[in-house]
Amino acid sequence: MYETIDTTIEKIYVIQPITNENATKYKVLQEEAVALIESAGALYAGTIYQNVREVNAATFIGAGKLQELRERLDGLDEITVLFNGELSPSQTLNISAFLDDRKVIDRTTLILDIFAKNARSGEGKLQVELAQLKYLYPRLKGKGAALSRLGGGVGTRGPGETKLETDRRYIRGRLKYLEARLKETEKRRALQTVRRKKNDVKTIALVGYTNTGKSTLLNLLTGADVYVKNELFATLDPTARTFEIEGIHFLLVDTVGFLQDLPHNLIEAFKSTLESAINCDLALIVCDAMGEYEMQAQTTLNTLKDMEFSSPYLLVMNKTESITDTSVLPYGSIAISAKEKLGIDDLKREILRQFKNEFLFCRLHVPYAQLSDYAKKKKYLTERTTTYEDDGQLLDVVIPACHAEKFTEYIIERISI
Ligand SMILES: Nc1nc2c(ncn2[C@@H]2O[C@H](COP(=O)(O)OP(=O)(O)OP(=O)(O)O)[C@@H](O)[C@H]2O)c(=O)[nH]1
Numbered sequence: 020m021y022e023t024i025d026t027t028i029e030k031i032y033v034i035q036p037i038t039n040e041n042a043t044k045y046k047v048l049q050e051e052a053v054a055l056i057e058s059a060g061a062l063y064a065g066t067i068y069q070n071v072r073e074v075n076a077a078t079f080i081g082a083g084k085l086q087e088l089r090e091r092l093d094g095l096d097e098i099t100v101l102f103n104g105e106l107s108p109s110q111t112l113n114i115s116a117f118l119d120d121r122k123v124i125d126r127t128t129l130i131l132d133i134f135a136k137n138a139r140s141g142e143g144k145l146q147v148e149l150a151q152l153k154y155l156y157p158r159l160k161g162k163g164a165a166l167s168r169l170g171g172g173v174g175t176r177g178p179g180e181t182k183l184e185t186d187r188r189y190i191r192g193r194l195k196y197l198e199a200r201l202k203e204t205e206k207r208r209a210l211q212t213v214r215r216k217k218n219d220v221k222t223i224a225l226v227g228y229t230n231t232g233k234s235t236l237l238n239l240l241t242g243a244d245v246y247v248k249n250e251l252f253a254t255l256d257p258t259a260r261t262f263e264i265e266g267i268h269f270l271l272v273d274t275v276g277f278l279q280d281l282p283h284n285l286i287e288a289f290k291s292t293l294e295s296a297i298n299c300d301l302a303l304i305v306c307d308a309m310g311e312y313e314m315q316a317q318t319t320l321n322t323l324k325d326m327e328f329s330s331p332y333l334l335v336m337n338k339t340e341s342i343t344d345t346s347v348l349p350y351g352s353i354a355i356s357a358k359e360k361l362g363i364d365d366l367k368r369e370i371l372r373q374f375k376n377e378f379l380f381c382r383l384h385v386p387y388a389q390l391s392d393y394a395k396k397k398k399y400l401t402e403r404t405t406t407y408e409d410d411g412q413l414l415d416v417v418i419p420a421c422h423a424e425k426f427t428e429y430i431i432e433r434i435s436i
């Protein structure tokens with residue numbers, strides 16, 4: 020009996036450094052590396068850990084450990100090595116040389132690779148290419164043929180080896196072109212935002228760590244059919260859908276997820292698509308209650324704050340269907356399960372509460388003689404229920420606070436919801 024090996028799937032072995040900075044979180048980083056490998060469509064082959072008290076300038080980790088790794092991988096030709104951190108170009112090349120010219124990638128390259136795989140829209144593809152080239156450009160310092168080893172991500176999704184080898188000038192031109200194209204789309208988006216603000220529709224952004232269930236929640240709340248998958252960075256392109264709570268329309272925006280140590284270039288590249296989330300009226304920070312939710316919330320907030328985010332937010336703990344004691348979750352957070360549709364009414368109530376100063380829930384009495392006057396103004400409010408009395412109509416309505424004055428004569432009471 021013999022095993023057949025699928026040589027079309029790349030196998031990746033992880034080097035996990037343990038440093039002073041990551042001493043408390045290296046295990047989570049290693050688990051994320053495995054999830055990243057799987058999300059890239061590759062196979063996880065194993066991990067070697069290395070305590071790094073002092074970074075070796077040439078190879079990051081020491082020669083002894085590299086020798087051990089070399090022996091472990093001896094005879095396994097098809098295995099790529101992932102260094103789960105950021106390497107300088109020369110470190111990448113040196114490790115590769117030490118490991119018999121094996122392909123070596125770092126965490127950033129792998130993340131960029133997944134982004135390249137998952138970008139669907141034209142804009143998303145431009146953004147990923149821009150980030151990839153920006154990452155590579157300073158690394159291309161005339162090292163000749165060896166550079167090709169820096170270029171590739173998993174499989175053939177790097178920006179292309181020949182291009183990299185031949186011409187830094189080409190890349191400079193391409194960077195300019197990509198930046199100009201993206202500027203155009205940004206302008207268009209700014210216009211849309213202005214239009215939306217005019218329409219008084221409040222924007223709610225779904226933000227949070229990757230794979231926490233943002234898209235699942237969007238689908239549940241809006242009836243959309245956004246791609247949901249148990250992998251990292253399933254969503255790259257933002258999606259916006261409207262939904263309604265008690266007669267108030269909201270725009271819900273789904274965005275790219277975050278991860279600790281996300282490459283800075285990548286955040287920069289995606290800043291424009293995150294614009295709607297950054298300038299939202301309310302953010303829902305979605306966390307995985309079965310995972311490291313405190314770290315997830317912190318990473319999300321830190322990343323958003325770097326982009327000058329200052330909107331109000333709610334902490335939403337998702338995947339709580341199998342948690343028996345939700346009192347251990349962060350104070351003030353809302354426990355839900357998007358998959359099992361639990362806690363959704365609580366979430367909606369909390370969202371409404373956030374906007375309580377912006378909308379009036381009230382009962383109107385409109386005498387029949389005034390109906391034509393009312394008809395002219397009713398576009399400013401949402402009617403929830405209508406009953407017909409002898410002397411006129413009784414209506415339960417929601418009025419945006421800025422239009423409330425128009426209805427003063429008809430308001431007979433405020434309603435608590
Ligand atoms: N157990 C459980 N799983 C859930 C729940 N909500 C979503 N999931 C699963 O979590 C995985 C990720 O869901 P997504 O909605 O794609 O998550 P996301 O935050 O949009 O992820 P990215 O777009 O990759 O950042 C999927 O396998 C979902 O089925 C939940 O309430 N409970």
Ligand SMILES: [Mg+2]
Nearest residue numbers: 233234253254
């Ligand atoms: Mg998603």
